[in-house]
Amino acid sequence: MSKNTAADIIHLHHGSGGQHMTALLNDVIFKHLDNPTLATRHDGAFLNLGGGTLAFSTDSYVISPIFFKGGNIGELAVNGTVNDLSMCGAEPKYLSLAFIIEEGLSLAAFEQIVISIKTAAQKAGVQVVTGDTKVVERGKGDKIYINTSGIGVVRPTAAISSARIAAGDAVLVNGALAAHGMAIMSQREGLSFESEILSDTTNLNFVVKELIETFGDKIKFLRDATRGGLASVLNEITTDCQLGINLLEKNIHVDTAVKSACELLGLDPVYVANEGVFVCIAEASVQEEVLAVLRKYQPAAMILGNVTEEHPSKVIMTSAFGGKRVVNPLVGEQLPRIC
Amino acid sequence: MSKNTAADIIHLHHGSGGQHMTALLNDVIFKHLDNPTLATRHDGAFLNLGGGTLAFSTDSYVISPIFFKGGNIGELAVNGTVNDLSMCGAEPKYLSLAFIIEEGLSLAAFEQIVISIKTAAQKAGVQVVTGDTKVVERGKGDKIYINTSGIGVVRPTAAISSARIAAGDAVLVNGALAAHGMAIMSQREGLSFESEILSDTTNLNFVVKELIETFGDKIKFLRDATRGGLASVLNEITTDCQLGINLLEKNIHVDTAVKSACELLGLDPVYVANEGVFVCIAEASVQEEVLAVLRKYQPAAMILGNVTEEHPSKVIMTSAFGGKRVVNPLVGEQLPRIC
Known part of the structure; x- marks a missing residue:
């Protein structure tokens, strides 16, 4: 790559509130992201959402590197907040978008990120309305940090709450674990594998839509397994509902290259961050039908186990050989700045 | 201040999604900010806002220093987003709160910021519902950056839009200029003055409520004069509505110590950032009554001038001696990281 000149990079004056900032907004942000709401260019957006319950969520994205195999920080920032809203049983509608840019970021990189934001927003059917x-x-700073906050409309038949989880409920996962974390770690460590490891970043709103439209309140809880991985999410759930979870290790799917990377780096895939994986807790009576819906989107979806009264607040995994172990929540920081 | 030990500061593992992060959330954030919505501890908040139009706004706060005379970054982060929603003619209701913390920030400083957030939210009557x-x-990073996004309900009689601005409308300001910017600059430069300069950070939702309840759609436009100061806001307005603005310099109020600081540092107060100052464009027929309402909150409120067809997209200021000059928008960065 050729060296950037002064005109090619972001400077402090781009954050001034003055003419240079207006130029950056017009030349890069509004060029790609314009829509009637954003076009009003007020400090806030006006939204008509009708009645109903809203879901509201926020996340800051500080991932390093900002461009990684399978995505970049812009795409991640859209998908992550779309997914948080989806996990509320909501239809994601509107995003806010806030950049903290380190002076010196190339305008080309910034524009590429903005274009990815546009593409990801279109794919998920959401609009960026304020920024x-x-x-x-x-x-x-470190090149760029992005906050997205999102508003969604909770689907009328959704009843997502950890308080509704009961003994006997099925615990499902929609796909293979640990791809995002291992894509980032492999890149940081300069590792390569026979098959390339790509982040699993994606929008989950359409699979959740189908689950809720099909099964209504039989879907009791949804949570994406991001920082801290599957193990942390399941432990949060058992802590919240004061019930236990049984897992079958053989039903946890990890792709071959991802598994190799985990072994090489001494990481347990159940603690590794994902960006397209979620846990679904559903009434046992519909578990096979729920699995069938999940598999339409990702063939690696599995029933992992069930909720139990036997060991409250504990997640216990049964290995392929019948041994049992407690799966504790993550302690310490395994993979800093993974999202 | 005594040296911090390892247990007194924020570490990378506090951002892990694991046990240390849960402890930080419980011990600092939820301790001070708990409310029934936040208590669900889902990744998103469920909100019932009835029908009507919503306002949605976001801002990241990167101010340095994080503790300054008259406030800190936490208070600023609440007031700033409350004010952006207020400028939409909305009643601010809910905030999201996202921290990007640099490893090494003291837990004591972090807790002080969280307490200020709590106090500022209570004062403005808003709830932090997700984070x-x-x-x-x-x-x-640099100690701490904070993003707040906010949702408000647009007041039914509000009709805030630059498209409604017409020649003859009055241009008012609610108080004295440049206090926030000069408080920060004085602190950075180690300057002291006979009377201390304090940031003007405050919530503007109650004065806006009274304006809209009293004058309805006769209030045509509201905008807070933050980054880029009064000059940049007025230039944004004239650009948006393709009309001009006339200002009387003698009606622009700047406190004595603030004026001294501006002179010492060679800064024009109309370009300096404020955190409690807003511009109100109202029908001329009610300008005196609008002024009276503004003065109930701040005695330094003034009618600055009016909107004109004579010099489209230009802001022209008449000096005390009758001379006229064009007030251009801010070029370059005058005060980096002022908010």
Whole structure:
């Protein structure tokens, strides 16, 4: 790549509120993201959502590197918040978008990120309706951090709540584990494998839509397994509902290259971050039908186990050989800045 | 201040999604900010707002220093987003709260910021309902950055739109200029003045409520004069509505100590950032009554001038001696990281 000149990079004055900032907004952000709501260019967006319950969610994305195999921070920032809203049983509708840019980021990289945001938003059917741009000095950030907050409308037949989880409910997962975390880690460590490991970042709103439209309140709980991985999510659930979860290790799917990377780096895939994996707790009576819906989207979906009264607040995994072990929540930081 | 030990500061593992993060959330964030919506601890919040139009706004706060005379980054992050919603003619209701913390921030400083957030939210009558915490390595941030996004319900009689601005409308300001920017600059430069300069950070939702309840659609436009100051806001307005604005310099109020600081640093107060100042464009027929309402909250409120067809897209200021000059928008970065 050729060296960037002064005109090719973001400077502090791009965050000033003055003419340079207006130019950056017009030349990069509004060029790609324009829609009638954003076009009003007020500090806030006006939204008509009708009645009903809203879901509201926020996440800041600080992933490093900002471009990774299978995606970049912009795509991740859209999908992550779309997925948080989806896990509320909501139809994601509107996003806010706030950049904290380190001085020196190339305009080309910034524009590529904005274009990915546009594409991911279109794919998920959401609109970016309001935003903010700040620039900090070199050494006070790391290229770019992005916050997206989102508003969705809770689907009328959704009743997602950990309070509804009961003994006997089925615990399902929609796909193979650990791809996102291992894509990032492999890139950071300079590892390569026979088959390339790609992040699993994707929008989950359409599979959730089908689950809720088909099964209504028989879907009791949804949570995406991001930071801390599957193990942390399941432990959060057991802590919340004061019930236990039994898992069958053989039903946890991890792709071959991902498994190799985990072994090489000494990581347990159940603790590794995902960006397209979620846990679904459903009434046992519909577990096979729920699995069939999940498999329409990802063939690696599995029934992992069930909820039990036997060991409250504990997740216990049964190995292929019948041994049992407690799956504790993540302690310490396994993979900093994974999302 | 005594040296912090390892247990007193934020570490990368506080952002892990695991046990340390849960402890930080419980011990600091939920301790101070708990409410029934946040207590569900889902990744998103469920909100019932009835029908009507919503306002949605986002801002990231990257101010340095994080503790300043008259406030801190936490208070600023609440007031700033409350004010952006207020400027939409909305009643601010709910905030999201997302931290990007640099490893090494003291837990005491973090807790003080969270307490200020709580106090500012209570004062403005808004609830923090969802959040996110990320931790980045030393040298990849600067103590703490905060994003708040907010949802408000647009007041039924509000009709805030730059498209409604017409020649003859009055241009008002609710108080004295440049206090926030000069409080920060004085602190950075180690300057002191006879009377201390305090940031003007405050919530503007109650004055806006009274304006809209009293004058309805006779209030045509509202915008807070933050980054880029009064000059940039007025230029944005004239650009949007393709009309001009006339200002009387003698009606622009700047406190004595603030004026001294501006002179010492060679800054024009109309370009300096404010955190409690807003511009109100109202029908001329009610300008005196609007002024009277503004003065109930801040005695320094003034009618600055009016909207004109004479010089489209230009802001022209008449000095005390009758001379006229064009007030251009801010070029370059005057005060980086002022909010």
